Amino acid sequence: MVACKNAVIIGGSPSAYCCQRVRVRHFECVCPYVTPKVATLIPIGRTIKQIEGCGRSVPRNFKCGSITTPP
Template sequence: MHEAKVVHGQPVSPGRCKEEVRLVTNACRPVVFGKAASPGCCERVRVSHFECVCPMFTPKLATLLNVNQVIKLLQGCGRRVPRRFKCGSLNFP
């Protein structure tokens, strides 16, 4: 059985996390291939919970991404990146 993740003191259901991953993956897929983030991608980046999305960054996916580009994407979409943040297999400076 899946446990609910706790976000800002409130539980987020596994179903909601799964939906957030699906939405951010679909909206931001072009970014992995070097495209600029669309307004829809930025919206997903702003509202998605790190606790839900970070597990999707497996070692295999992390090898395809440049951490500096991910930071630029997050910041460009208005999302703060904590220092020394670990998001799945991505390690931020």
């Protein structure tokens, strides 16, 4: 998601707009874009932290594209 690009890549706090997009987006819609190349570029731990910072929970052991979230 472009709205959250800086928060995920740089590691800053997510913007209000980013959190708005995270709250309405379903994981299943994003997962097809998580290719092995993307997974090597975006740290999964940081991404989970950003999503949880927006008030969403991330399922444990969830298969999303080429990654599986930590247990």
